[in-house]
Structure formats: structure tokens, C-alpha cells
Amino acid sequence: MMNIELQNMSSPLSHRGINGAFQRERQRMIERLKTQGIVEPKILSIMAKTPRHIFIDEALSSHAYADHALPIGYGQTISQPYIVACMTAALLTQNRLDNVLEIGTGCGYQTAVLAQLVGKVYSVERIEGLLLKARERLATLALYNIDFHHADGSWGWKENAPYQGIIVTAAPEQIPADLLEQLDIGGRLIIPVGAQGVAQKLVKIIRTRSGYEQHDLETVSFVPLRKGVS
Numbered sequence: 001m002m003n004i005e006l007q008n009m010s011s012p013l014s015h016r017g018i019n020g021a022f023q024r025e026r027q028r029m030i031e032r033l034k035t036q037g038i039v040e041p042k043i044l045s046i047m048a049k050t051p052r053h054i055f056i057d058e059a060l061s062s063h064a065y066a067d068h069a070l071p072i073g074y075g076q077t078i079s080q081p082y083i084v085a086c087m088t089a090a091l092l093t094q095n096r097l098d099n100v101l102e103i104g105t106g107c108g109y110q111t112a113v114l115a116q117l118v119g120k121v122y123s124v125e126r127i128e129g130l131l132l133k134a135r136e137r138l139a140t141l142a143l144y145n146i147d148f149h150h151a152d153g154s155w156g157w158k159e160n161a162p163y164q165g166i167i168v169t170a171a172p173e174q175i176p177a178d179l180l181e182q183l184d185i186g187g188r189l190i191i192p193v194g195a196q197g198v199a200q201k202l203v204k205i206i207r208t209r210s211g212y213e214q215h216d217l218e219t220v221s222f223v224p225l226r227k228g229v230s
């Protein structure tokens with residue numbers, strides 16, 4: 001007998017097979033996020049339909065929805081679901097953002113979540129192998145409002161600036177000046193800051209007409225923001 005699923009066909013993520021698998025695990029992840037304080041319905045519904053398991057190695061896919069980071073190759077990790085949700089919530093405002101710069105594409109999961117919530121995502125990754133794979137996955141999900149750039153993201157991506165939002169998923173010891181400069185007035189920069197092996201801080205910087213406001217969010221542990229490309 002044919003297994004017919006009712007789906008919202010207007011969603012770019014409505015492919016059967018990709019989305020059909022791991023539905024129960026995804027729902028459990030959403031319930032957990034709610035208990036962790038994530039309340040934004042839009043973020044929860046996007047994460048409930050984004051197939052996180054396709055962003056990691058098949059051998060690890062049974063852990064895809066668990067509450068921890070996982071290796072994605074090249075010594076890098078996919079951020080845990082709570083951190084993805086938390087950074088996304090810190091970035092979004094009442095109004096839909098037209099453009100967001102992401103530094104550290106990694107496997108592309110955070111990129112996929114953002115692409116469904118904002119007008120356009122510009123994503124920069126320094127490791128070419130990761131970038132190529134992420135690009136493939138995001139095309140599979142029919143998410144096309146993303147431009148990729150293989151570069152050292154500490155310099156931002158000047159050509160498309162200013163950005164209403166910038167999200168950095170690797171930790172520098174100090175906030176790169178170019179990222180602050182490429183932020184629009186009213187724009188937000190969400191970035192982990194601190195050395196490796198010590199407690200890093202996730203901070204939110206808001207650019208105002210007269211300067212920058214800083215808000216400290218969480219204690220976190222991210223891989224380092226490195227110089228150059230590879």
C-alpha cells in the first residue's frame with residue numbers, strides 16, 4: 001500500500017524521505033528546546049521541519065537530534081540544537097531581516113535554519129571541503145536564498161554589507177573590527193568570544209546611531225575562529 005503523507009507542498013523542505021525520517025526524534029528535540037527556554041514559534045517550527053540528520057555523517061545520524069555538538073570532519077563540529085536556536089533567537093527581531101552574514105558555514109545546518117527565516121543569507125567558510133558539502137545539502141533542500149564564499153570570515157564579506165544581522169559560529173579572542181563595521185544601524189552581531197579552554201561568552205552587539213551596545217548571553221564552548229583558508 002502506498003504511504004501517503006499530508007504535507008505542506010509550498011515548503012521547500014517538503015520532500016518525502018528526507019523529511020519523513022527521524023520525525024519522532026525531531027519532535028522530541030523541539031519539546032526539549034521548549035523546556036530549555038526557546039519559545040519563538042517560528043524558530044521551533046522551522047527546526048521541527050529541518051532534517052538535521054542530513055547534515056552529519058550517516059554513521060552518526062542516530063545522534064543527530066541529541067543535545068550536544070557532533071563532529072563534522074576537519075576537526076569541526078555542528079553546534080548543539082539549543083545553541084542554534086538560542087543564537088537564532090538572539091539574532092531575529094520583530095521585523096523580518098533582509099540579509100544576514102554567517103561566518104562559519106560548517107555543515108550548513110544553521111545556514112538552513114536562517115535561510116527559512118530571513119530574506120538572504122551570505123555564508124562564509126574557510127574550509128573548502130565543508131563549504132562544498134554544505135552547498136550540496138542546501139540545494140537538496142531547495143534553499144536557494146544563500147550565497148557562499150570560501151574565505152577567512154574575520155574580514156566579513158564587504159561587498160554585500162551592511163548586514164541587518166551577523167552570526168559567527170567560531171570564537172575569536174576579540175571581536176573583529178570588520179564585522180562591527182559591516183553591521184547596519186540597528187543590526188545585531190551574535191558572536192562567541194574568548195580563548196580556547198576557558199569559558200567563552202556568547203554576546204549580542206547592537207549597532208546604534210552613536211556606537212555599539214553589548215549584551216552578554218550565555219557561557220559557551222566554540223571551536224576557534226582561525227586565520228586564512230584551507
Ligand code: SAH
Nearest residue numbers: 078079104106107126152153169170225226
Ligand atoms: N554553524 C556550523 C558551525 C561549524 S563549527 C555548524 O553547525 O555546522 C565552526 C565553523 O567555522 C567551522 O566550519 C570552521 O571551519 C569555521 N571557521 C573558523 N574560522 C573561520 C574563519 N576565519 N572564516 C570562516 N569560517 C571559519
